[in-house]
Amino acid sequence: MNFDLDDDQRDIAAGARDFFTGSASPAAARGGLEGGRPEPGRKALADIGFLGITVPEAAGGSGRPLLDLAVVAEQGGAVLAGPSLVTAARAAVLLADQPELAAQLADGSVAFAVLDGPVDGSSPSVDAADATLFLGLDGGDLVVGEGEVVPGRPLDATRGLASVRLTSRRVLVADAGELWARARQVGAVVMAAEDLGGAERCVQLGVAYAQEREAFGRRIGSYQAVKHMLVDAWAGVDQLRSLVWWSAWAADAAPAELPLAASAAKAHAATAFERAAGTLIQVHGGIGFTWEHDAHLFWRRAKVDRLLLGDEAEHLDAVARLAVAGALGR
Amino acid sequence: MDFDDSPDEAAYRERVRTLLAEHAGELLHLAPGQEGVDARRHEAEMRRTQRVLAEGGLVGVTWPREYGGQGGTLVQQAIVAQELARARVPGLINHIGIGMCGPTVIAHGSQDQRDRYLARLLRADDVWCQLFSEPASGSDLAALRTTAVRDGEDWVVNGQKVWTTLAHVADFGILLTRTDPDRPKHAGLTMFVVDMHAPGVTVRPLRQMGGQSDFNEVFFDDVRIPDAERLGEPGEGWRVALTTLMNERVAIGGAGGDIGLPVEALVEHARERLPALDPDRQVLARQAVGRAVVAALAARYTGYRRLTVLSQGGIPGPEASAGKLAGTEAARLVADAGVRLLGDDAVYAATADGDDRWQRTQSWLPGIAIAGGTDQVLRNILGERVLGLPPEPRSDKTAPFSGGTR
Numbered sequence: 077m078n079f080d081l082d083d084d085q086r087d088i089a090a091g092a093r094d095f096f097t098g099s100a101s102p103a104a105a106r107g108g109l110e111g112g113r114p115e116p117g118r119k120a121l122a123d124i125g126f127l128g129i130t131v132p133e134a135a136g137g138s139g140r141p142l143l144d145l146a147v148v149a150e151q152g153g154a155v156l157a158g159p160s161l162v163t164a165a166r167a168a169v170l171l172a173d174q175p176e177l178a179a180q181l182a183d184g185s186v187a188f189a190v191l192d193g194p195v196d197g198s199s200p201s202v203d204a205a206d207a208t209l210f211l212g213l214d215g216g217d218l219v220v221g222e223g224e225v226v227p228g229r230p231l232d233a234t235r236g237l238a239s240v241r242l243t244s245r246r247v248l249v250a251d252a253g254e255l256w257a258r259a260r261q262v263g264a265v266v267m268a269a270e271d272l273g274g275a276e277r278c279v280q281l282g283v284a285y286a287q288e289r290e291a292f293g294r295r296i297g298s299y300q301a302v303k304h305m306l307v308d309a310w311a312g313v314d315q316l317r318s319l320v321w322w323s324a325w326a327a328d329a330a331p332a333e334l335p336l337a338a339s340a341a342k343a344h345a346a347t348a349f350e351r352a353a354g355t356l357i358q359v360h361g362g363i364g365f366t367w368e369h370d371a372h373l374f375w376r377r378a379k380v381d382r383l384l385l386g387d388e389a390e391h392l393d394a395v396a397r398l399a400v401a402g403a404l405g406r
Numbered sequence: 407m408d409f410d411d412s413p414d415e416a417a418y419r420e421r422v423r424t425l426l427a428e429h430a431g432e433l434l435h436l437a438p439g440q441e442g443v444d445a446r447r448h449e450a451e452m453r454r455t456q457r458v459l460a461e462g463g464l465v466g467v468t469w470p471r472e473y474g475g476q477g478g479t480l481v482q483q484a485i486v487a488q489e490l491a492r493a494r495v496p497g498l499i500n501h502i503g504i505g506m507c508g509p510t511v512i513a514h515g516s517q518d519q520r521d522r523y524l525a526r527l528l529r530a531d532d533v534w535c536q537l538f539s540e541p542a543s544g545s546d547l548a549a550l551r552t553t554a555v556r557d558g559e560d561w562v563v564n565g566q567k568v569w570t571t572l573a574h575v576a577d578f579g580i581l582l583t584r585t586d587p588d589r590p591k592h593a594g595l596t597m598f599v600v601d602m603h604a605p606g607v608t609v610r611p612l613r614q615m616g617g618q619s620d621f622n623e624v625f626f627d628d629v630r631i632p633d634a635e636r637l638g639e640p641g642e643g644w645r646v647a648l649t650t651l652m653n654e655r656v657a658i659g660g661a662g663g664d665i666g667l668p669v670e671a672l673v674e675h676a677r678e679r680l681p682a683l684d685p686d687r688q689v690l691a692r693q694a695v696g697r698a699v700v701a702a703l704a705a706r707y708t709g710y711r712r713l714t715v716l717s718q719g720g721i722p723g724p725e726a727s728a729g730k731l732a733g734t735e736a737a738r739l740v741a742d743a744g745v746r747l748l749g750d751d752a753v754y755a756a757t758a759d760g761d762d763r764w765q766r767t768q769s770w771l772p773g774i775a776i777a778g779g780t781d782q783v784l785r786n787i788l789g790e791r792v793l794g795l796p797p798e799p800r801s802d803k804t805a806p807f808s809g810g811t812r
Contacts, residue, residue, distance in 0.1 A: 077415070077481060077717065078408055079710040143407065283793050297795035304785040310793060311728050318707035319700075325407050340700045392696030393689075399673045399699050400680065 079321065085147050092151035095124055100157035102370035105377075108233030114158025118206070122184025126152075127164040135178035137168070142262060146269040146324035153273025156373055158234035159203040162385070165266040166190045169259035170211050170218055174248055177220065190259070192385070195219065195242045200228060202384060204238040214245060218252035221245035232376035235384070258331075261338035264385045265323045268338075268345035271381050272320050275313045275345075278352035278374050282306050282359040302359060309355040312348035319344050336398040343391035346382035353378040409710070411485075418482055422489045425462045432458045436494045441667060441763060443496040446611075446619065449575050452499035456530035459498070464490075466504055466528045473512055474525040481717045491668075502572055503527045503534030507580045510650045511599070514638040519599060523578065535576035536650065537567040537600065537624060544569075544776075545783050547582070548591045548644060549802075552626060554583035554598065561585075561598065561636075563606075563629040569777070573609045573622040576602045581631075582647050585640050587808040594807055595643030599635040606630075616769030652722065654778050665730075665774060666737030666767050669702035672744050675764070679747040687749070694746050698739035705732040724791035727784040734775050741768040 081089070099116035108114055121127050129145040131137025138144075142165065149161040164181065167188045171178040180186035189207035193199030195214045204210070205227045212219055219242070227238040249255060283306055286297030296302045323337035353375040357364040364371040382388060398404075411419055426433070434443065434455040445452055459465050467483040469475020476482070490497075498504060508527050511519055526532045543549040552565025563583060573579065579600050586594035600607070606629035611619040638646040676695045680688055709729055716722065744764035745752045756762035775781050789795045 077411070077710060077714060079707070079714045080407065080718075082407065279793075283795065286795055294799060295796045297789070297793075298798050300782070300786065300798065303789035303793075303795050304782070306793060306795065307785045307788045310788070311732060314725075314728060315704035315708050315732060318711055319704055321407070321711075322703075322707050329408065340703055343696070343700050344704055389693060392700065393692050394696070395699050396676065396692035396696035399695070400677050404670060404673055404699070 079318075081143075081147065081321075085144060088144055089147040089151060092126070092148040093154075096151045096155045096157050100152070100155045102156050102373045105156040105158075105232075105234045105373045106367075106370075108158070109230065112233075114206075114234050114236060116157060118159055118184050118187055121159070121161075121164075122182070125182075126161060127184055128168075128182025130165055130168040131178050131182040132172070132175070135171075135175040135182060137178065137182040141324075141329075142265065142327040143321065143324040146266060146320055149266045149269040150273035150276075150320070153270030153377075154277040156234050156274065156377055159206070159236055160234075160267070160270065162263045162266045162270070163189060163203045166259045166263035167211060169262050170248075170252075170255060172255075177248075189236075189240070190263070191223075191240055191242075195221075195223075195240075195245065198240045200237040200239055200384075203236040204240050205236040207236075207240075210240055210242060211248075212240075212242060212245075213252065213256045214242075214247075216251055216253055217247045218249040218255060219245040220248050232373075232380040234377065235380055237380070258334070260385060261334050262327055264338045264342040264391070265320065265327060265334075267381055267385055268316065268341040269320045269324065271345040271349040271378070272313065272316050274374050274377055275309070275316065275349040275352035278349075278356040278371075279306065279310050279313055281370070282309065282352075282356045286359055296359070305355050306359065309348075309352040312344075312351050316341070316344050316348045332403065336395055336403045339386075339391040339394040339398070342386060343388045343395065346388040346391075349374075349378040350382055415481060415485060419485050419489065422464060422486055423493075425464065426489060426493045426495065429458050429462065430493075433493075433495050436496050439761065439763060441671075441767075444618070445499055445572060445575050449499070452496070453530040453533070455495065456498045456500055459490075459495075460529045465498065465500075466508070469508065469512070469524075469528075473508075473520055474528050479717060481713060484713060498530070499572075499575070500527060500530045500533050502536055503532075506536055506650045506653050507534040507578075509653045510580055510597070510637060510646060513649045514597070514642075514646045515599070516634070518634065519637070523599070532577040533572060533575050535570050535572045535579040535602070537570055537573070537579045537581040538647065538650075539569045540566060541568055545780055547647065548595065549807075550582060550584060550595070552581075552583050553587070554585050554596060554631070556585075556633075557630075559633055560630045561596075561633065563598075563600070563626045563631060565626050567624040567626075568612070569621050570609075570624050571621045573602065573624050574611055574619075578602060579624075580637065580650065581626075582643050584807065585643075588806050589641065590804050591802060591807045592644040593641055595647070596640045597637040597643040597646040598631050599637060600626075600629065600631055601635075604629050604631075614770075614773060616766060618770075651779075664702065664706070664737070665733040666741055666771060667744065667763065669699055669706075669736075669740055671763075672698055672702075672740045675744055675747055679749070683747070683749055691743070691747055694739075694743040698736065698743040701732070701736035701739045705729065705736045708732065724787050727779060727787045728792075730779065731781055731784045731788070734771065734781065737767075737774065738771050741771055744768075 104115035128137030129140050133139040167181050186209050187207045189204040191198040191201045191212035195212035210223050221242040221244040223240040223242040225238045289296050319341040323341040326333040326337045357371045434451045464486050466475035467478040471477040540550045554561040554563045581598045581600040585596040606627040608625040609622050611622050613619050751757045755765050
């Protein structure tokens with residue numbers, strides 16, 4: 077039993093933290109709501125190698141396990157970075173046997189998005205707003221093509237959500253249902269990792285404020301009503317970390333455990349991040365409800381992410397079905 | 407990162423399995439569907455079971471060798487617990503002695519006390535209990551009122567303890583008393599080992615809300631305890647008690663063990679019961695099962711993280727409180743989902759064929775949310791010691807206990 081990051085992964089996390097805090101911020105997420113671009117942006121993510129972490133070395137990537145990508149994604153989530161590493165992780169699975177496209181994913185020369193729902197009019201899909209080449213499931217086949225992009229008015233601008241209608245398509249893999257499902261599970265793990273980073277940041281900000289803000293003659297963090305709210309948010313984050321690590325580890329080391337682990341992580345992420353972001357606003361009182369404060373930017377991300385790649389109800393149902401079918405794991 | 411046994415751990419696990427198989431005939435085993443044993447009714451078999459396990463080196467795994475333990479690791483301890491569960495051997499009768507009383511005697515007892523008590527405790531020759539809570543001091547343990555007054559070479563104890571698990575079968579207990587009411591509440595306490603068979607000790611079972619009687623109230627009327635049975639110095643009782651309480655939180659849920667019925671039992675139950683529900687109810691029941699499974703796995707894997715830290719030489723920190731808090735919540739969700747799966751039978755205390763384990767577990771969990779630190783006390787500990795939030799102002803820490811500010 078060794079359920080902890082190793083030294084390499086700790087170094088990766090520290091490097092990612094430095095990179096993301098220097099290149100992205102909640103302020104940029106706020107700017108996105110007023111027409112700005114997501115930061116650090118695709119090129120910067122490609123240049124530092126984050127888009128290719130799980131792309132095979134032969135295709136110009138690092139060929140690393142998903143857990144490495146997850147610890148990086150957590151750091152991106154803490155500053156609401158965009159575009160999402162969900163797209164990189166998911167596309168890397170889908171393009172496992174497409175070295176040329178995988179190379180373009182890793183070096184950032186092509187802006188990919190993975191479409192959810194029908195390719196003739198997709199559901200709102202992550203990072204589709206700025207993408208130029210789309211991967212989708214069309215009649216059971218994995219297809220790639222260009223498309224007409226219809227962005228909506230974003231609740232969270234950092235997710236680059238848009239609906240897409242493919243205008244061209246080429247079959248990459250016939251009968252790709254299993255590959256598609258695995259890619260979506262991997263995407264769910266990485267989104268849970270980004271949510272972990274965002275949720276942990278919410279707790280940190282809430283705790284810091286509760287340590288200094290005073291009311292009725294003492295610091296508000298001394299009141300049990302405030303303290304217990306923050307503890308519950310922290311406990312949710314602490315548990316989410318366990319599920320994110322387990323599911324990311326399982327993707328490479330125990331693939332049979334991935335479906336249940338990924339659904340468990342995504343379901344737990346939905347509520348843990350929502351609770352942490354809601355708590356952050358509540359602890360701050362009125363100031364937490366303003367446009368200028370960062371709290372609503374985390375809250376927006378939480379409200380959007382909980383619905384993407386399957387909501388809590390879908391994943392709880394999947395966990396129950398998989399467990400009953402005998403996939404509970406260790 | 408991996409979840410496998412190391413070669414050493416695998417060898418240890420194999421040794422444990424072999425031992426349990428070889429001695430299967432001498433050990434108590436749970437029947438299918440049974441999840442616990444009543445110490446009141448099966449005291450002799452439970453004592454025998456622990457003695458056999460102790461002779462095989464499976465009791466006091468983490469205790470130092472010089473006190474009869476195995477000098478082993480917390481991971482080995484976890485392996486023993488897993489293998490006992492796998493072999494359907496019920497929890498040890500002396501679990502409070504092993505988890506809490508023994509470590510307190512090791513840390514604060516005299517060599518004479520260690521020699522007299524520890525080996526017998528491990529073999530369940532003596533069963534131990536922990537006499538802390540009182541009618542007027544639960545979460546606020548330091549407000550206790552049971553007095554011990556020095557009289558020659560003895561102390562004379564008067565008062566009442568309550569919620570004392572195993573007192574009805576116990577031979578010894580660790581007893582927290584007030585020896586100096588004129589000092590502030592935490593400073594006037596002293597800990598003793600008390601002989602539960604001594605004159606003046608009266609044990610009365612308490613019936614819990616679920617109908618069982620696992621714990622007791624204990625009355626002390628002029629009970630004489632020799633000064634040699636003191637644990638730690640007079641007035642140092644609070645510090646001694648903290649040793650016990652720290653060990654308690656690790657023992658309950660700190661390392662990811664399931665509280666209540668294991669989630670595997672719920673999954674098996676769902677496999678049998680889901681098809682009998684109508685389709686609309688199945689959808690709702692799967693939500694409840696899924697939520698319970700996620701909560702249980704989240705608690706379990708978080709326990710694995712703690713266990714990893716401990717196995718690398720870390721010391722149990724206040725995070726152990728989070729394990730108990732999360733484990734209790736998961737256990738509630740598991741029990742609730744188990745009850746819901748019963749369909750129309752859910753409103754009865756048992757199904758038509760007499761299975762009452764889901765309702766019984768459901769009615770037992772409110773106690774778990776109170777025992778060993780209430781959910782609210784645990785949140786205070788986590789808030790103050792993990793998150794670094796300020797404590798609530800208190801007026802009871804410095805004034806003399808006898809002054810009325812309690």
